[in-house]
Amino acid sequence: MMNNRHRLLLGTAALHLACSAHAADSWPSRPIRLIAPFPAGSSVDAAARTITPPVSDALGQSIVIDNRAGASGASGVEIGARAAPDGYTLTGGTTSTHALAKALNPHLGYDPQKDFVPITLIGHLPYILAVHPSVGASNLRELIALAKSRPGEIRYTTVGNASMARLGGELLCNLTGIRITPIAYKSSAQSVVDTVAGRIELQFGTMAPVLPHVRSGRLRALAVTGSARSPALPDVPTVEEAGISNFGVTLWLAVFAPAQTPKPIVERLEREFTSAIALPPVHDALIRQGLQPQTTTSAEFSRFLAAEIAKWTEVARKAHLKPE
Secondary structure (H helix, E strand, O other): OOOOOHHHHHHHHHHHHHHHHHHHHHHOOOEEEEEEEEOOOOOHHHHHHHHHHHHHHOOOOEEEEEEOOOHHHHHHHHHHHHHHOOOOEEEEEEEEHHHHHHHHOOOOOOOOOOOEEEEEEEEEEEEEEEEEEOOOOOHHHHHHHHHHHHOOEEEEEEEEEOHHHHHHHHHHHHHHHHOOOOEEEEOHHHHHHHHHHHOOOEEEHHHHHHHHHHHHHHOEEEEEEOOOOOOOOOOOOEOOOOOOOOOEEEEEEEEEEOOOOOOOHHHHHHHHHHHHOOHHHHOOOOOOOOEEOOOHHHHHHHHHHHHHHHHHHEEEEHHHHOOO
């Protein structure tokens, strides 16, 4: 016969399921927070502000973007990991926060896989390698030659060790034999200010903060880091087109909820976000930001994330890159 302890456990489980079902049925009944773990003007922030209005309309509740910058995005992501799994706190994540961070830091304050459930991938964002016009290089080959003649003198921007910019810079050094010096900022949006002013030679930046300065001529784009040319900069070659093979480096953006968020809520969020990204005005706006839109199911992204963590762990090992 079932003892009292077993009855209590089953009763508690049944109550939890009932409460979860009720919460999912009544959700959303108040505004939703989406944590952007980088400052306003960053690629995550720009994408979030583009895709959330139609999601908000579909859900009947406002979605508030909460910028929580710091520690290469880890500060904001940790807040998202600790949030209640009730569908009222979402987190924007990237290759840096959910793959590189785990590859580089065994003492990370959150687990990208255990503490989150993916909603969907938003898309892939190549980086731009851009220089101040005063730098004597009109293409990537010339920059490499210049860097070889001045070892360590050319500085490039990163947002810390656990960032794609830093890892991509290390990979560029390993593949070409150059030595350039990383300078860490909180975000590309902040570092581009110094590059435009000529205080930093090379911007290893995401599209949203760098594109306007390339288009205005204040910066010169030498290459993009994706496997194909960016629709936003069709005349700028890829790093591989410049003769450096095995250099496909992009920053993916995604939306996450805390682990244990009720499945019906996750499914509804997945449906509304993927529908919003597919809308022509949203899709076109993301492309103008330099993003190559792509959505996934929650399950598909879980598998993709596992593969990304494994890949970048190996790249970091080969680059001898350690956490800060």
